[in-house]
Amino acid sequence: MANLHIRNVTAVIMDEHHTILEQAAIVTDGAHIHFVGPLAQAPDPAADDAVIDADGMVAIPGLINAHTHLAMTLFRGAADDLPLMTWLQEKIWPVEAHITRDDVYWASLLGIAEMLRAGVTTFNDMYWHVEAVADAVRESGIRAGLSAVVIGVVPHAEALLHEAEARVQAFIAEGHPRIVPFFGPHAPYTVPEAMMRKIVALAHTYGVRMHTHLSETAGEVESSRNLSGMTPIALMDAYELFTRPTTVAHGVHATDHDIAVLAHRGVGVAHCPSSNMKLGSGIAPVPDMLRAGIAVGLGTDGAGSNNTLDVLREVRQAALLHKVGGDATAVRAATALAMATRQGAAAMHLEHLGMLAPGYLADIALLDFQQPHLTPGGRVVSHLAYAAYAGDVDTVIVHGKVLMRGRQFATLDIERIRARVRESADRLFS
Ligand SMILES: [Zn+2]
Structure with missing residues (x-):
């Protein structure tokens, strides 16, 4: 080369x-x-x-998108202005049931094209048909953390877990230089204790990282407290999730104790300001997280809830959002930019990434x-x-x-990709 x-x-x-x-x-x-x-x-x-x-x-x-669901480019503009649970249960999950591997492949390529145009060179993905996302990564030349997703509240949960394990094994065997495997237990409210503990054990067996959603909404925290007496973050600590290098998306309703736990365990946070604003989820305590020494990166979340994959826009959103409470110094320009680069790499536990320095990627x-x-x-x-x-x-x-x-x-036929995604969307939303 x-x-x-x-x-x-x-x-x-x-x-x-x-x-x-x-x-x-x-x-x-x-x-x-x-x-x-x-x-x-x-x-x-x-x-x-x-x-x-x-x-x-x-x-x-290159900018780092620390949390996304890339193939949700299919959902862009399909369900706006709804709260998280209504959005998920009524607009997303019923359509996702019909998504094929091919849909995910083309929608992922579209997302990669959009991100490259926005200067994004690494993304942290969690989506179904991860092997199709991996193909899009291999062919396009971008870098990614790819999560083998698990949810436990469906009849075929055990099969999903086996599939995730097989996928992680395959990624490790392949050793692709631009793909880093993660386990992706979706969230505590979709993955019960027994399965969460199995995933933790597997992550130790294979030495892979974790990527999950925690404390995204007040309702999630309240129901976790009602069921277990603990916040989602404290509960995951009790399940020893954080004994693996972990990236937590959102943490919007993290308590002071939660923040201390995340800092103590070296957990990275993917802050998603646009998605949190759009779904009405709240404002994450990012200044407190930064003061505690947590690596906070920036994520767009999926295009269904953003509706773009433009990380530079998240830099601006993060810098502005935390000033709304009255402190214009809360997240400064340089801090927000670090969150999209060096800190984003740290939040994904990736080394030699996010800086322009000799020896870095x-x-x-x-x-x-x-x-x-x-x-x-x-x-x-x-x-x-x-x-x-x-x-x-x-x-x-x-x-x-x-x-x-x-x-x-150099690597993408954008008109072909756009045409294929339009076909998928026409079929799925007809
Ligand atoms: Zn998400």
């Missing part, structure tokens, strides 16, 4: 010192970043290396900053958090490979 030399770029490193390098160069070596620094000190390109002149562009680590987005809404120049972090949008992303690199350049896809 030819190495890449990105030259004349403004590089937002996303380290803890908020380093920004002007007139910089980024050089890859295969799947990793080899050099980041002043252009004058950069190694010269070899004859077969690819050179990208990024004058006027800003480089950031070469997942990079270049944004065209020569735009009216990004002028005057400089002020890069502010512009990224508050003014830039997905349409500013020009070039996307994952694992050292250019997947989009000048907004043109």
Whole structure:
């Protein structure tokens, strides 16, 4: 594979010192970043290396979507303005019963196209037919954490668990460099204790991570307290879920004690501000989580409840939402941007990801900053958090490979993908 030399770029490193390098160069070596620094000190390109002149562009680590249900692009706009349980039980689950592997494959490719256009290079997915999502990941070139989903409140729950175990075994045997397997017990209200404990045991057996939904709504917490005397987070701690590296989506109604538990156990949180707002779920105590030292990433959740997969928009939402209570410093621009990059990687327990630094994975987005809404120049972090949008992303690199350049896809036939998803949607919603 030819190495890449990105030259004349403004590089937002996303380290803890908020380093920004002007007139910089980024050089890859295969799947990793080899050099980041002043252009004058950069190694010269070899004859077969690819050179990208990024004058006027800003480089950031590829954005991380720490919680999504990618194939729910099929549900985009199909059921708006409803609370979570009504939305799930009346609008989502009845249609999901008819979704095929093929539907998931094309809807996942659509989601990947949408995310690449928005500078997203890693996503953390939880959806049915995970093998179809994996195909979309392999073919497109993007990076993903893929959860083998389990729910326990259906007649074929045991079969689902066996299927999830087989899928995790297959992922481990394959050892794909861009796929990280997770177990995905959906939530405490869909996975009873005995099954949750089985999943924890399997996760230990195979050494894989966990991805689940906890404390998304006040109603969920109340019914958990009524049934067990504990919050969902305390209950999962009692079931020893957090003895594996875990990513918790939402945590909207996490108590102070819950936050202490999450911090103590090293649990990552995927904060989904748009989805929480849209479903009326509430405002997650993100400033308290950050103060407790929890790795908080940003997720779009599925396109059924967002309705986009645009992580840059979640950066803005997160930075704004937590100010609503009256503290304009609650989540600053740099903090929100870290949540979409370095912290997102930490929330998924992925190493060498989310920063532009030697030895890190070469997942990079270049944004065209020569735009009216990004002028005057400089002020890069502010512009990224508050003014830039997905349409500013020009070039996307994952694992050292250019997947989009000048907004043109290298690996995806977008018109074919759109046509196939329209066919699926016509059938499912007819
Ligand atoms: Zn979700």
